Amino acid sequence: MIEYRHNLEGITDDALSGFFVGWPSPPSVSKFREILEKSYAVVLAWDSERSEVIGFATAISDRVFAAFMPLLEVKAEYQKRGIGSELVRRIESQLGGMYSIDIVCDPELESFYSRLGYVSLCGQAKRFRSGYANTTFT
Ligand SMILES: CC(C)(COP(=O)(O)OP(=O)(O)OC[C@H]1O[C@@H](n2cnc3c(N)ncnc32)[C@H](O)[C@@H]1OP(=O)(O)O)[C@@H](O)C(=O)NCCC(=O)NCCS
Structure with a gap:
């Protein structure tokens, strides 16, 4: 059964592995x-069996006006069952009236x-794919 959780209580490192598929420097x-502990909002999809x-989905925010969702991922074998959409809906409800x-x-x-109500806008981004700032993903 899939449950949705907002904290890491009792979750081991093993239970957190297997994400960031295809990333050059995960x-x-x-x-x-x-990342999960320090995000403003987190939703985890948990297979209790x-x-x-x-x-999981994460959001960062100024806590008043604006939020950004940097990460959303569902493990391949669980995709296309509505879990990704549910993670987005649940993190939106955590973000309240921003x-x-x-x-x-x-x-x-x-x-x-777009099915979840998002629209395309023009944007720019910089990515430090071989690590970030002064340190690496270790
Ligand atoms: C994007 C992602 C989170 C969607 O999760 P999911 O659990 O499969 O999503 P849902 O089951 O709620 O999918 C809803 C709809 O979107 C479609 N969809 C899902 N992933 C898609 C993809 N990669 N490309 C095109 N359509 C996709 C599904 O087909 C489904 O449509 P349907 O109802 O007509 O079948 C998942 O594909 C994923 O983890 N991808 C790899 C990481 C990634 O790209 N993250 C997004 C970062 S912005």
């Missing part, structure tokens, strides 16, 4: 845990987000 599990996190919630996505995901 964060380690301990860095992933830190396998005791495993199978999807003016803006922004995401950046590849063009093929535009239809996924």
Whole structure:
């Protein structure tokens, strides 16, 4: 059964592994845990039979006006069952009445987000794909 959770209580590093598929420099599990702990809002999709996190979404925010969703992922074997959409809906409800919630996505995901009410805007982004700032994803 899939449950949705908002904290990491009792979740081991093993149960958090298997994400960031295809990333050139994925964060380690301990860095992933830190990302989840320090985000403004987090939703985890939890397979209670396998005791495993199978999807997650994060949001960062000024806590008043604007939020950004940097990460959303559902493990391949659980995709196309509505879990990704549910993670977005649940993180939106955690964010409450903010003016803006922004995401950046590849063009093929535009239809996924437009069904959830998102519109395409022009934007610019910089990515430090071989690590970030002064340190690496260790
Ligand atoms: C994007 C992602 C989170 C969607 O999760 P999911 O659980 O499969 O989403 P849902 O089941 O709610 O999908 C809803 C709809 O979007 C479509 N969809 C999902 N992923 C898609 C993709 N990669 N490309 C095109 N359409 C997609 C599904 O086909 C589904 O449509 P349907 O109801 O007509 O079948 C998942 O594909 C994923 O983790 N991808 C890899 C990481 C990624 O790209 N994250 C997004 C960063 S912006």
